[in-house]
Amino acid sequence: MQNTPATTLPVVALTLGDPAGIGPELIARLLGQTDATAHANIVLMGDAWLWADGQKVAGVPVATQPVHSFAEVRTRADTSLPAWLPMDTVAAAQVVRGQAQAVGGASVLQVLNACMDATQHGEVDAICFAPLNKFAMKQGGLRHEDELHHFAEYLGVKTYFCEFNTLGDLWTSRVSSHIPLKDAASYLTQERIQQAAALIYRSLQASGIAAPKVAVAAFNPHGGDGGTCGREEIDTIAPAVAALQAQGIAVEGPFPADTIFLKARDGEYQAIVTMYHDQGQIAIKLMGFSKGVTVQGGLPVPITTPAHGTAYDIAGQGKADVNATYNAFRIAARMGLAQATH
Numbered sequence: 001m002q003n004t005p006a007t008t009l010p011v012v013a014l015t016l017g018d019p020a021g022i023g024p025e026l027i028a029r030l031l032g033q034t035d036a037t038a039h040a041n042i043v044l045m046g047d048a049w050l051w052a053d054g055q056k057v058a059g060v061p062v063a064t065q066p067v068h069s070f071a072e073v074r075t076r077a078d079t080s081l082p083a084w085l086p087m088d089t090v091a092a093a094q095v096v097r098g099q100a101q102a103v104g105g106a107s108v109l110q111v112l113n114a115c116m117d118a119t120q121h122g123e124v125d126a127i128c129f130a131p132l133n134k135f136a137m138k139q140g141g142l143r144h145e146d147e148l149h150h151f152a153e154y155l156g157v158k159t160y161f162c163e164f165n166t167l168g169d170l171w172t173s174r175v176s177s178h179i180p181l182k183d184a185a186s187y188l189t190q191e192r193i194q195q196a197a198a199l200i201y202r203s204l205q206a207s208g209i210a211a212p213k214v215a216v217a218a219f220n221p222h223g224g225d226g227g228t229c230g231r232e233e234i235d236t237i238a239p240a241v242a243a244l245q246a247q248g249i250a251v252e253g254p255f256p257a258d259t260i261f262l263k264a265r266d267g268e269y270q271a272i273v274t275m276y277h278d279q280g281q282i283a284i285k286l287m288g289f290s291k292g293v294t295v296q297g298g299l300p301v302p303i304t305t306p307a308h309g310t311a312y313d314i315a316g317q318g319k320a321d322v323n324a325t326y327n328a329f330r331i332a333a334r335m336g337l338a339q340a341t342h
Helices: 023-033 048-058 102-120 134-139 147-154 181-187 190-206 221-227 232-246 260-265 277-288 323-341
Strands: 011-015 041-047 083-087 126-129 162-167 170-174 214-217 251-255 271-274 293-297 303-306
Touching: 011 023, 011 102, 011 323, 023 041, 023 048, 023 323, 041 048, 041 102, 048 083, 083 102, 102 126, 102 134, 102 147, 126 323, 147 293, 162 190, 162 277, 170 190, 170 277, 190 214, 190 232, 190 271, 190 293, 214 232, 214 260, 221 232, 232 251, 251 260, 260 271, 260 277, 271 277, 293 323, 303 323
Parallel strands: 011 041, 011 126, 041 083, 126 303, 170 271, 214 251, 214 271
Antiparallel strands: 162 170, 162 293, 293 303
16 A cells, blocks of 8 residues: 655554553554554654564564654655654563553653653654553552543643543543542532533534534433432533533533433434543443543643553453554544644
């Protein structure tokens, strides 16, 4: 396949993810078994031993073009091979495959920070990272509840941001994310609901859907049953929906959370705003665990990742499914192209 000229392709940075998980294998499969290089000018970065191990586990050798810096990537005359930018973040002897470790978490942070630095220098248009482990990252220096909050602080984001989870044409956002379930109700405010809905609505428009329809999920069983099973729908969610409608945003709800995904599955809505993490994640992963993608919404640079985790239980066995990683990469490439030409 003949590649598009480098000047018209977005520069997408790929990372290998947690060194003890399936990330290196996934990236080897992405670059060796798909048409990834047709969609982006790719720069892969990470530790040389880890990249070699990923190719070995996948059974897929991948040719690359070595570079010395991110600055060299955009001007490459030929993008048929991924650019390879080695880093030295963790020694092979330190890593125990299938275990969350501080050294692995620290490695992930170092690589991601380097990628974000490159975006701020205009050298990278989007980032797609292989699965990471939040516990390992917290052991390795992460000071936030998740990587999204780290990205936002590192990039100086002061406005609203949240994770999107996507499955094909269906996107979800959530009012709260990586917090204890017992705290979820305290995060429900009209402002946060409006921000989550407005952000995903505008992001869908930016992705090419001119008139998206957004549904808002209820918080309580049966949508609160008229207040007999909780009043969050009456006091908080419905007023937020009304305020959004007054702004001209096509949003409806609140809908009982146990049925709204059926309507979205059938194409009635392009996005669902959920009230807490598992309310949306269970449905999305049940509908397509091997295909889902997480998009870091509200950041100045597109950042995506497969929605599944590090799969420590199968790390090193050559069993990893590349579908979600490919989907994450394609979204990063599309959003990166928009970023580069904006």
